[in-house]
Each structure stands twice: as structure tokens, then as C-alpha cells.
Amino acid sequence: MRGSISASLKPHRDTIAVILSILVQIPLAVFLGHFYDERLFIETGYLVSSGLNPYLPHVITVFSNPHLIGVNPIIGYPPLYPLLLGAIYRLTYNLLPNIFLYNFAIKIPVITSNIALAYLTKAVMQNLGMPQKSIRFAWLFLLFNPFTLLTTAAWGEFDTLIALLSLASLYLLSTGKAVKSSLLLSLGIVLKPISAPLIGLPLFFSTPQNRRKNLMYLLIASVIVFVFWFLLFNLLGWAAPGSPGQVTSYFRMAGGMTLFNGVEIFQKSATIPVGYDWLGYLWFPATILGYYLIYRNPPKTMVKLVESAVVLLLIFFLTRSWLSEPNLNILLPLVLILFGSGKLGLKTVHLAWVFPFIFLFLNYAIPQLFFLVYPPIMTEIGTFDLQIGIWRLIARFAVTVLWYILAIRILEKILRKK
Numbered sequence: 507m508r509g510s511i512s513a514s515l516k517p518h519r520d521t522i523a524v525i526l527s528i529l530v531q532i533p534l535a536v537f538l539g540h541f542y543d544e545r546l547f548i549e550t551g552y553l554v555s556s557g558l559n560p561y562l563p564h565v566i567t568v569f570s571n572p573h574l575i576g577v578n579p580i581i582g583y584p585p586l587y588p589l590l591l592g593a594i595y596r597l598t599y600n601l602l603p604n605i606f607l608y609n610f611a612i613k614i615p616v617i618t619s620n621i622a623l624a625y626l627t628k629a630v631m632q633n634l635g636m637p638q639k640s641i642r643f644a645w646l647f648l649l650f651n652p653f654t655l656l657t658t659a660a661w662g663e664f665d666t667l668i669a670l671l672s673l674a675s676l677y678l679l680s681t682g683k684a685v686k687s688s689l690l691l692s693l694g695i696v697l698k699p700i701s702a703p704l705i706g707l708p709l710f711f712s713t714p715q716n717r718r719k720n721l722m723y724l725l726i727a728s729v730i731v732f733v734f735w736f737l738l739f740n741l742l743g744w745a746a747p748g749s750p751g752q753v754t755s756y757f758r759m760a761g762g763m764t765l766f767n768g769v770e771i772f773q774k775s776a777t778i779p780v781g782y783d784w785l786g787y788l789w790f791p792a793t794i795l796g797y798y799l800i801y802r803n804p805p806k807t808m809v810k811l812v813e814s815a816v817v818l819l820l821i822f823f824l825t826r827s828w829l830s831e832p833n834l835n836i837l838l839p840l841v842l843i844l845f846g847s848g849k850l851g852l853k854t855v856h857l858a859w860v861f862p863f864i865f866l867f868l869n870y871a872i873p874q875l876f877f878l879v880y881p882p883i884m885t886e887i888g889t890f891d892l893q894i895g896i897w898r899l900i901a902r903f904a905v906t907v908l909w910y911i912l913a914i915r916i917l918e919k920i921l922r923k924k
Contacts, residue, residue, distance in 0.1 A: 520645070524621055527649040531620065531659035535613035536606050541874035541884060542579065544662035547591055547612050548605075549578040554592025555600060559744045571605060572881050584696050584735045585742060587664075590615070609662075609878060616658045619667035624648035626670060627839045630677050634808060636846035644842040653859040654835055656866065660875050663832035668694045672701045673839050676815060679711060680808035684719035685726060692730035700833050703793050703818040710797070710804040711811060757786035759828040763865055765910060766827045768903045771896065778827055785827055792825035793818065799921060809847045812840050813920045820913050831871060834862050841916075854916065861909040868902040 539545070552568055553560040563577050581588055591612065599608040628645045648654065658666050671694035678687035687708070694701045708723040760766035761776040766785070770776055778785050796818045805811045819837055823829050841858050844850040866872050870891070876883045891898065 523646065523649055524624075527621065527624075528617065530650070531613075531617045531655060532610070534655060534660040535617060536610045537879050538660040538875040539609055539878055540661040540663070540871065541573065541877045544609065544612070545573060545877070546579045546581055547662055548574060548608065550581045550588050551591035551595030551608070551612070552599070553578065554588050555595040560588045561744055569605060571878060573877055573884065574605075583698055585738045585744060586696050586734050587698070605878065613659055613662060615667060616662065616664050619664060619670050620648070620654065620658055623666050623670045623673070623839055626673055626677075627842060630673065630808070631843060631846045633677075634843075634847070636843075640846035644839075644846060647842060647855075648839065651838070651859060653863040653866070654838065656863075656872070656875070657832040657835060661832060661871070663830070664698065665700065665832045665835040668698050668701050669836040669839055671697075672704060672815070672836060675704075676707075676811050677808060679708060679723070680811050682719065684708060684723040688723040688726040689730070692727035693734075695727070695731055696734040700836055701819075703796070703822040704815055706797055707800075707805075707811065707814060707818070710800050710814070711806070757827070758783060759786075761827075762829040762869075763831055763834070763862060763906055763909060764824075764826060764829045765903070765906060767899075767906055771899045771903065788827070789822055789825040792821050796821040809843070809849070812843050813849065816840050816844065817917060817920055820917055824910060824913055831862050831866060831869070834858075844920075849920070850916065854912070857912050858916075861905055861912060865902065865905050865909070868898055868905060 539548075548569070549566055550560045552566065553564060558564055560578075560581050563580065565576065566578050567575055569575060594611045595608065598611040599605070624645055627648055628641055631641045631644060654666065657663060671690045675687045675691035675694070678684075678690065691701060691704060695705065705724070705727060758778050759776060760769045760778045766778065767776070769779060773779065799817065800814045805814045816837065819840075823833065823837075838859065841850060841855055845852065845855050870887050873883055873887055
């Protein structure tokens with residue numbers, strides 16, 4: 507009797523946990539937003555709704571916040587997400603011009619993704635027969651982890667949506683549903699291409715029976731990426747990003763959670779020093795090397811697929827010249843699954859988010875979140891940085907080194923077992 511009562515209470519506990527997570531995320535979503543990214547999303551939604559090209563500069567005067575007036579920052583994402591932002595603007599600020607309502611509406615897909623990712627991770631771990639204690643930990647981790655909530659619901663970035671699509675794609679691939687897997691992964695890529703390194707995994711998860719399906723996987727993915735990325739630019743009459751400044755933002759930015767952030771200790775700009783531009787493309791041969799390592803011992807189970815995905819993503823992140831903190835959210839559910847399978851320890855799981863969480867403060871990401879409710883914060887950050895700037899940069903670089911050591915140890919542990 508006691509066991510049946512306990513089992514009946516579990517769904518209620520899960521529902522309560524979800525409600526509490528949503529209640530925590532709502533005020534973060536309404537009032538906070540990253541000074542650069544959320545401002546970019548807010549202004550992009552207005553431009554798209556107004557029929558303007560968000561990939562070109564325009565003078566914006568529609569908003570009252572002083573940081574939202576002037577020439578817009580140009581978005582660097584494929585056109586599908588700007589279209590979504592345009593629809594959100596049309597349904598919110600266009601009808602009721604309240605910046606906090608609009609800010610919250612932009613975050614609704616993010617909050618939904620956070621909750622859905624927790625459900626999916628729990629379901630995958632249950633289907634793989636992992637210990638209930640590990641499943642419960644992963645479930646609560648994704649619902650309440652402060653790093654994830656601050657870099658999504660508060661920040662405004664939607665990396666957990668890409669994580670959701672990527673994990674679902676891997677699971678469908680492991681069950682032989684290559685076509686559905688392709689649809690989800692390619693959708694994630696055309697929203698934000700941080701999952702692009704995973705595109706070739708089906709070629710290494712092949713048997714004589716499913717090799718044809720996996721080739722179909724790649725064909726479908728290629729068509730979707732072409733249609734919703736390159737073709738969509740022409741259909742909308744938008745000029746594809748290609749100015750020198752935009753190319754610099756893709757391949758010459760130096761910073762974020764990479765060792766390249768050390769250049770700011772010696773120079774004022776966060777760009778790769780002149781003459782070393784080739785470092786911005788280092789991730790490409792490094793990712794090919796990652797596929798070679800997987801080729802030597804191809805994955806044959808879902809857990810091995812997750813291991814291979816972690817290897818590819820870590821190699822990609824470690825060799826890029828720029829890595830934004832929210833991007834690491836795509837790794838966390840995969841790390842949790844490896845924890846549940848006994849491949850990684852609890853200490854590794856915690857360090858995987860603690861180091862980036864500390865980095866948020868050293869990178870001034872936390873105070874920037876208040877630019878909507880307290881516009882003078884950006885001026886105060888600049889004044890404060892005049893006093894401690896060099897020490898902050900050194901501390902930020904040191905935390906990045908610790909994160910690199912952790913990432914390399916994870917790679918070493920996975921590859922040694924493979």
C-alpha cells in the first residue's frame with residue numbers, strides 16, 4: 507500500500523516542480539535581458555514586423571528605453587528566428603506597446619524549451635533504464651539550475667531549444683527513425699547552428715540495414731538547411747550577411763569562454779590579432795579530427811551516440827575563437843545522461859556548470875541583465891571596470907583555463923573508454 511501511494515504522488519511532485527520552475531522563470535523573463543542579445547532580439551522583431559531587412563542597419567526610435575534607440579545591432583542568425591521575432595512583435599508590442607510584455611513574449615519559447623528539455627531528458631534516461639536517483643537529479647537540475655535559467659529565461663537566448671531538438675534527434679536516430687531525426691536536427695541548425703557539428707553522426711551509426719536511411723537523413727537535412735537558410739534570404743528579399751564587419755563577427759571575434767579571451771588583456775578589441783585570422787577557422791579541421799576519432803570506434807547505442815555528440819561539441823567549442831556562455835546549455839543534458847549511465851561523475855556534472863556560472867560574473871553578463879529596468883547600469887559597469895579591468899580579465903582567463911581542463915578531461919575519459 508505504501509509503495510502504491512508513493513508512486514501515485516510522484517506525478518504530483520513532478521507537476522509541482524514544473525510549476526515552481528515556471529514561477530521562478532517568469533519574473534526573470536519579464537524584467538531581465540542581456541544588454542546585447544535581448545536588445546538585438548527586441549529590435550530585430552520590430553524590423554521584421556515593419557517589413558525591413560534586419561541584416562542591414564536602421565535607425566530605430568519606436569522604443570522608450572534609451573538603449574533601444576539608435577542604429578540596430580545586426581542579427582547574425584539564419585532568417586527563421588528573425589521571422590519568429592517579427593511575429594512575436596506583431597502580436598504583442600504592435601498591439602500593446604509595453605516593453606516588458608514584449609520582452610516576456612520573446613522568452614515564452616525559451617521557457618517552454620527549458621521545461622520540455624527536462625521532460626525529454628528524464629524520458630530518455632527512463633527508457634535507457636538508468637537509476638531513478640540519477641533521473642530525479644537530472645530532472646530537478648534542468649528545472650532549477652541557476653546557470654541555465656540565467657542564460658535562457660533571463661538572458662533571452664534559446665540554446666535549450668537547440669538542445670531539445672538535438673537530444674530528440676539523437677534518440678530518434680538510435681531507434682532507427684532517421685527521417686524524423688533529420689527533421690529535428692536540421693531545424694535546430696537553421697535556428698542556431700551550434701549543433702551543426704552533429705550533422706554527420708548518422709554516417710557512423712550505420713549498419714547494412716539502416717545505412718540507406720542515414721543517407722536519406724543527410725539528404726533531408728541538406729534540403730532543409732538550404733531552403734530555410736540560403737533560399738529564405740532570397741525569398742524575403744534580404745541580403746545575406748556578408749559585410750566585412752559581419753564576417754569578423756563570425757570568424758574573427760576572440761573571446762567568450764575560449765582561451766582567445768586572453769587577447770583582451772593585451773589589446774582593447776575582442777578580435778583575433780592581425781595576421782592570425784586563420785585561428786578563427788581552426789574549429790573546422792578540429793571537427794574533422796573529431797569525426798576521425800569516432801570513425802575508429804563508431805557508436806552502436808544511444809549512450810555511445812551521446813558520447814560521440816559530447817566529443818564533437820567539446821572539440822568544436824574548444825577550438826572556436828568565440829564561445830558564448832548560453833551555448834554550453836546544449837552540453838548539459840548530454841552530460842547528465844552520461845552521468846546517469848555511470849560514464850561521468852557527479853563532480854564533473856557540477857563543474858560543467860559552476861565554471862561557466864562564475865564566468866557570467868567576470869564577464870559582466872549578470873549586471874547587463876538589468877538594462878531594461880535600470881538603464882544606467884551600463885554606464886556604471888564601464889566606470890567600475892576602469893578600476894578593476896585588467897584583474898577582471900586575468901580572472902576571467904583563469905576560469906576559462908579551468909573550464910578547458912575540465913572539458914579535456916571529459917574528452918579524455920570518453921575517448922579512453924571508446
